Amino acid sequence: MPDADTVTTDTPASAVATEVRRRPALSPSRASDFKQCPLLYRFRAVDRLPEVPTKAQLRGTLVHSVLERLFALPAAERVPAQARELLGPAWTDLSADRPEWTELFDGEKPEEHAEWLRSAEKLLDAYFELEDPRRLEPEACELHVEIELGSGVLLRGYIDRLDVAPTGEIRVVDYKTGAAPREIGEAKAMFQMKFYAVVLWRLRGIVPRQLKLMYLTDGQSLAYTPDEAELLRFERTLEAIWQAILKAGKTGDFRANKSKLCNWCDHQAHCPEYGGTPPAYPGWPEPDAGDETPLDRAD
Numbered sequence: 001m002p003d004a005d006t007v008t009t010d011t012p013a014s015a016v017a018t019e020v021r022r023r024p025a026l027s028p029s030r031a032s033d034f035k036q037c038p039l040l041y042r043f044r045a046v047d048r049l050p051e052v053p054t055k056a057q058l059r060g061t062l063v064h065s066v067l068e069r070l071f072a073l074p075a076a077e078r079v080p081a082q083a084r085e086l087l088g089p090a091w092t093d094l095s096a097d098r099p100e101w102t103e104l105f106d107g108e109k110p111e112e113h114a115e116w117l118r119s120a121e122k123l124l125d126a127y128f129e130l131e132d133p134r135r136l137e138p139e140a141c142e143l144h145v146e147i148e149l150g151s152g153v154l155l156r157g158y159i160d161r162l163d164v165a166p167t168g169e170i171r172v173v174d175y176k177t178g179a180a181p182r183e184i185g186e187a188k189a190m191f192q193m194k195f196y197a198v199v200l201w202r203l204r205g206i207v208p209r210q211l212k213l214m215y216l217t218d219g220q221s222l223a224y225t226p227d228e229a230e231l232l233r234f235e236r237t238l239e240a241i242w243q244a245i246l247k248a249g250k251t252g253d254f255r256a257n258k259s260k261l262c263n264w265c266d267h268q269a270h271c272p273e274y275g276g277t278p279p280a281y282p283g284w285p286e287p288d289a290g291d292e293t294p295l296d297r298a299d
Helices: 028-036 038-046 055-071 080-097 099-105 110-130 182-204 228-251 260-264 294-298
Strands: 010-012 140-148 154-164 170-176 210-215 220-224
Touching: 028 038, 028 182, 028 228, 038 228, 055 080, 055 099, 055 110, 055 140, 055 154, 055 170, 080 099, 080 110, 099 110, 140 182, 154 182, 170 182, 182 210, 182 220, 182 228
Parallel strands: 170 210
Antiparallel strands: 010 140, 140 154, 154 170, 210 220
């Protein structure tokens, strides 16, 4: 594998400089893709087939951005009205960086876009029913984390929010705004959370006290407490996934795995399970850098 100058640390996403060349890494989204369907991993990480985001994904990205901005304000200002005020500027900035996102709203009447923004307001209102951000001082929001395991596997990702108690206990918080079925969505979400728990454990030598999922669609929270033995097993799972990815990459043998999640896949036209044909295998490129996109993190 090629080497590159990469700092193994945890820093806010806003402080991470764009690197020209980065070591290959495994992110929670791509690890989950391969676990779900190796062919999906190939489509996203090797072929890099385009995917059109849904309005729900964009709304999730917008809500995440607003919550990040909310915690940048003084504690007393973290109130529902202020969160609503942040929606417009946040969407302006996001769409300026990715103007193709606005194409999803082309041809719509202004009131339809306004209704989409109101649906984001409802998610923010649900957040305030779950906790009072005025009483919290997170160590970081949208935290970039990266660690190389003893086996040489490099893990990389972003954490929505990291809370650290005065006693040193760590809580990992993740906001969920998507509408995936709970039995499927929670399994994928917990995979992601354990990924972050392993990274933080190896970075800081502390097992997170709590992994907290906040479901804004239905106003519910799910909290889980991992232990060291469990994280060690999960670390081995990640190492096995990476080795399987490298093996498939050398042969091009990325198998399709049909499941309920196929209903949300953009690539059925290229999938043999649906009568499609994958693009000609381009050969194993430099392995995927493991970068999480805003849409990956929006859920």
